[in-house]
Structures are given as structure tokens and as C-alpha cells.
Amino acid sequence: MSFLTLTHLEKSFGANRVVKDFNLSVEKGEFISLLGPSGCGKTTVLRMVAGFETPTAGGITIDGRDVTSLKANSRNIGMMFQAYALFPNMTVADNVAFGLRVKGVPRAERDARVAEMLALIGLSEMGGRFPFQLSGGQQQRVALARALAPRPSVLLLDEPLSALDAKVRVSLRNQIRQIQQDLGITTIFVTHDQEEAMSISDRIVVMNGGVADQVGAPFEIYNRPRTKFVANFVGTLNTFEVRVTDPATGRVALAGQDLTLPDAPLSARTGETLTVALRPEALRLGRLADAEALLPAKVTDVHFMGSVIRLRADVAGTDVSLDTFNRPDTPPPTVGSMIEVSLSGRDFIQLRA
């Protein structure tokens, strides 16, 4: 049995069903992200795990123990909030010590643990400061230390980085991941930032309207999205209309070129059109030896983003995005110029609604 399990979890506020039949098993030490648009119920799921909301139906177990009806203050869970939520009347050290004090940990052990935690987040010098004397990033690190000090069994983070500026956000997320791996603590991380979720998670739960659309490793979620929603929410997607020529082997035609789709047999019949999707990086600039097809395209827009150049182009009557790496010796194509793009049927993604 998994370390943390959520089974058939439901939550309604009045007539509003916010979380519907939510199932998730988290292994010990795993880092899981709940990813989804605003209002899809991420926070509600997290709050049910923390004990701040009572599920309308379903159950939660932690380490084999049913905690569904256990009070929040006896679940031994560490929580980090978007708004830091440090106690403004206490110093950094007292904030970190709070959970230990509540537990009645003896003074010497408490001081040692606080020192250890402050060292872990790299703020050893700041124990005597008050929260308002720290930057946002430092406050959030203190909040992490405070959550971890009582050695919780699960760490819950609700968009802890969204109040910080971009640079701090990236460095702190890496720090959180590093600490999480060092301590081997089971973690659920809520975010609506797909890049954030993909870069630090073991697995991602993509949520949509209160249900878990897909659960999987970042690579799987990105490359094999199972629903239109997941595909569109995670990353950019180009969609093409293709005509099915042989459903059994997955052969289709796109602008006179033959392509073989993965996951044959296809659900559509011969002669029908099928909507398939392709990531921008699967459309490649120029003539490639291993590509199945080559199509002419007209560049309509060029975004130079540094290491990556994102082009918009008209391919076979469809407006698409395609990515190419910057090369110092080759300037990017200009708007209006004609280019050739290579693509392969195996990179296409078939989506169910």
C-alpha cells in the first residue's frame, strides 16, 4: 500500500461539486505536483489532506492510517502557504521552533533542531530577525524550515512560489526539491505553472474541473498527454487535420505526404479526417534524413528567445509553432521567407476529448 492514498475523494460546497472522484497514491519520498487552471480544485484537495476541509465522501490514509476524520493539528503534516504565513510576533528562530514547542520537545533538542533547519535553508545568521526584516524569498524559506522542523510525515505546498519574482522562484524551487530529496519527505506541491511542475516533480497530476485528468511522470504527461485538456494545458500544441488511409496500421495523409501514426489501430475509418497534434519541437527546420515527410512552409512570425527560436509558419494551410535551437553562425529565417519543415508520424499525439 502506498504511503499516502486518496480514494474516491469528493468535496462539495453547497451544490457546487469542486472535487469529483479524486484518486491518487503517493509513494514514500515522492514529489507530486497538482497542476491545473485556477479554480480546478487543487487547493481543495490539498486542504483535505491537511485536514482543513472535510471530504464530502472518500478517504485519506497516511502511512496506513485512516486520517479522514482526524483533526488538522494531529495529522503531523507540514504546510507552506502562498502568503508565507509566518507568525509576525515571533523571530525567525521562534517561528521555526513553534511546532517543536507545541510538541513539547525539550529545550536543548529544540535549539539544535532549529539551528539545523536554519542551516538547511541557509539562513543561520537570521534566527534573531523578525519576519518583516526578511525578503519574500527568505520568508518563504523560513516557512519551509518551520514546516519541516517537527519532521512531518507529509509536506504540502500551496503555490509557495507565486508571490516571488522570477529569479527567486526558480532558485527556491530547486532548493525545495533539493531539500525534499535530501530528507526523503513525501510532498504534494500545488501550482498552475506547468514549467515549475515539470522541472521538479516525480509525477504530475493534471487536474481539470475537480477530476484528475492524467497522472504521470513529466515526460509522459508532456509527450503522451491522454486528453485534449492535458495536451493544451501542458506546453504548446499544433493541431492538424489528417485523412485516414489505413486505420489498422495507422497510416494517414497530410498534404499529400504519407505518415504513420503511433497507437494503431486508429479509431477513425478509412477516408475520415482525424485531428492530431504535434509539439513545436517535433516540427524541425530543414531537410532531415530520418524524417518521414517534408513540407514547405511560409514564415509568418519570428520570436528570438535566446537559446530557442520559436517560429510561426503556415504549413499546409495550418498555422503552426515550431522551435529550433539558436546557432551563432546561422541567423533565423525572416518573416515571409519560405522554409522546409521535417516531421514524422511517430511524433504525433492522438487526443481523446
Next chain:
Amino acid sequence: MTRFFAWGTFLLGCLFFALPLIGMTEFSLKMRRGEYSFDAYRRVFEDQRFWDTFSYSLILAAATIVVGVLLVVPTAYWVRLKLPQARPVIEFITLLPLVIPAIVIVFGYIRLYNTSSFLPLTGSALGTDILLTMGYTTLALPYMYRSVDTGLRTIDVATLTEAAQSLGAGWITILSRIILPNVMVAVLSGAFLTLAIVLGEFTMAALLNRPAFGPFMQLLGANRAYEPPALAVIAFAITWGCMGLMQLVTRFSKHERAKA
């Protein structure tokens, strides 16, 4: 031009408030014929009844503040946390003491708690003191509730509560270690207002026949010429001292500066 009128109005207002005070102070210094002296003040301070009533009222004020804080802080906190829709109702209730005259309250008390009632509080001095404390608490309720509620507005009550709960804290710990310290400035300003109210209160203490400062001031005022204004100046000084303390506390509380 607008500035001129603004300053003019301001000065006029100052005069309106200051002149009677200056006059009163001046008069209180004139006990000795032909020269200014503190004779009237000395007389007041030499009067044992001044010290007795003053310390009695101070003790009752302290009791009132404790009861008020214990009543108001958890209530205001709970309402903010769990019953935000009930706030208008609670606010209305806390305003009632401003509308209902103290004399009505005290007659109600006497009727309910007289010596032949189920709870004969007026039968003993201690019982009457308890009754008086409750009365004072009621009178101070509008001020106490408002300052505490305003104090709670400056902190994120819900998130701080949840943060503390996730760290294992129960309600008592949350209230005493997180909520109360964070609204301490507000509680103190409520406390100083309470002190000022209790020190000056006459009706309840007189009708319950307790030796409080208010009735003493009245007694002195009815029988002497120079001492009453001296006493009034002393009372003013105490009130202003309270206000000054309120300001000081606000200025010097370390973490409060963050929210300013």
C-alpha cells in the same frame, strides 16, 4: 485661501477645547489668595478618600480589562474565522451599550441580582464588585470590540490559524501564542479606553453604592470650591497619560512596524 480657512477653523476648534481647560486649571491654582499655588492639589492628595477610591477604581478597571479581553478576543477571532456573515450582528450587539443608558443597565442588575433573587450578588461587597465589573465590561464593550476587531484586520487570521494548526497547535495555543500577541497593541488601546471609562464612571458605582473614583469626584464637586477643578485636571492628566501610553506602545512594538 482654503488653507487659510482650514487653519482658521482648526485654531477656533483648539480655542473651543483649550479655553475651558485653561480657565479650569488657572482657577484650580488660585486657592491661596493673590498668588498661584498647588494648595488645592495638595489637599486632594492629602485626602485619604482620594487614594482609597482611586485604587478601588484602578483594581476594578484591571478586572474589567481582563474580563473584557477574555470575552472579546476569542469572540472577535471566532467571528472573523468562522462566522464572517455574523459580523454585522455582533457589531450591532456591541454597540448597544452606547444606546442603553447605564442607569437602565444598573436597575436591571439590581432587579435581577438583589438579595432575594436566585443569585444575590448585591448581598455582599465582593458580589457587588463582580456585578460592577460586569457592568463596566458592558460599558467598555463597544470600544474593546472595535479596537480588537481592527487589530485582527491587520493580520491574516485564517492563514495564521491554519499554519499553527498544521504545526500541531490547539485553540488555546493559537489564541494565546499567535492571536493575542499580534493584536496586543489593539488590546492595549482598548484597555486604556476601558481604564478611562472606569475611572470616570459615576452612575453604576453610585447606584451600587461602591466607593469608586467617580462618586468621589461628584462628592468633592458638591462640597468644595478649588479641589474639584484640581481633581478634574488630575483626571484629565490620567486620561491623557493613557492616550500617550497608547501611542508609545504602538510606536515601540517591534513587529507592529512591519504592518504600518
